[in-house]
């Protein structure tokens with residue numbers, strides 16, 4: 527169905543302190559017509575995957591500023607796989623060094639967005655994923 | 660994509676993934692979703708449904724969080740449906756209630772689902788309750804439904820629940836906003852949350868006065884019929900009225916929550932003892948049946964008539980050639 531709403535979970539795993547960026551993204555996605563489930567700070571990988579499952583989202587967006595992405599991402603992807611959520615796309619936004627982008631994609635992360643990425647590019651990426659589904 | 664039958668089978672043997680997917684089908688009102696509701700309906704009617712409504716920011720989600728914890732201590736399984744408004748400009752929504760319910764993560768006896776109001780004008784209560792039916796059929800003991808008590812349709816959702824909890828907080832303005840919205844009329848239980856804040860006593864006193872003024876009307880069951888009764892000081896105690904309790908809570912400290920759950924259980928008992936549960940259920944289903952019938956007949960008629968014919972008829976009405984009532988008779992008899 528073409529007018530089916532795209533549902534996105536926005537979560538902030540790890541211990542870093544603020545969620546301004548995540549909130550900006552959440553609002554931008556809402557303004558692009560998506561339904562955004564916002565779960566806020568300090569989410570464990572288990573909490574994120576459980577929320578993605580219950581909310582039946584199309585996309586999980588992770589905001590990671592702490593530098594812990596190489597530890598968090600594999601754990602989240604593993605849990606997604608165990609929960610049979612392998613058809614749910616995962617994207618990461620935050621401070622990600624260039625050399626980590628390829629390894630993240632190899633883990634199955636569909637998109638990596640650095641601090642310079644525009645919200646438009648994130649929206650376009652998500653729409654592209656939904657169109658493929 | 661798995662068949663609906665398979666999903667239902669998986670859901671009934673405990674798959675939360677299947678449950679989540681069924682809810683999406685129902686929420687999106689797909690043919691599969693309708694098929695699912697048809698198959699699930701015989702398994703519904705067992706969950707206690709509780710509507711939690713009130714002005715923005717009064718602490719509804721925080722209450723749902725601690726209420727769920729209390730119900731879990733009492734060995735009840737709990738599903739939560741949290742409804743937030745869709746932006747009329749973009750059609751999107753930020754659903755932020757779950758954010759206050761992080762404590763419930765990891766408990767397999769709890770299932771939380773966020774919902775946007777979407778374009779469901781008037782049909783919102785129906786769409787929400789179809790989702791509640793799926794959770795009911797999945798076997799949850801309680802389904803808690805959070806809505807922002809802002810519009811009529813949100814109030815309708817709360818009304819459709821067995822027990823309605825209206826949440827107030829001190830400092831919302833002297834003449835408590837919700838009273839204006841007429842939201843008190845639907846309350847079975849009133850919670851004054853944020854009791855740690857100044858002004859609680861005034862809020863409780865104002866609410867008590869409103870209730871005691873006798874401006875309330877209540878649907879009561881009498882010989883199997885629902886009647887509107889004035890619940891005032893002069894009312895003969897011929898009917899067994901439910902006295903609406905006002906409970907003070909501090910949701911973020913789990914203070915007063917056990918009392919809220921006690922009252923919800925008591926209210927459930929009261930409905931059963933007075934036979935009001937089946938009377939309310941009957942009324943609810945009758946309303947739903949008539950609503951759906953109206954929708955279906957209207958859609959059917961508009962399909963057959965087509966926009967051109969309707970436009971021509973409208974023009975005749977504008978030109979004073981046909982009066983609206985005759986136009987309707989003409990349309991109905993032609994189809």
Ligand SMILES: Nc1nc2c(ncn2[C@@H]2O[C@H](COP(=O)(O)OP(=O)(O)OP(=O)(O)O)[C@@H](O)[C@H]2O)c(=O)[nH]1
Pocket residue numbers: 714715716717718719720721722756759807852853854855856908909910911912
């Ligand atoms: N002081 C105090 N603050 C509270 C209490 N309960 C909730 N809050 C705070 O009030 C704010 C709103 O709480 P929510 O639970 O999100 O309220 P809500 O009614 O669900 O809000 P909406 O869904 O946006 O309408 C949060 O910052 C809570 O921490 C309480 O008992 N005391």
Ligand SMILES: [Mg+2]
Pocket residue numbers: 719720721755756805
């Ligand atoms: Mg809320």
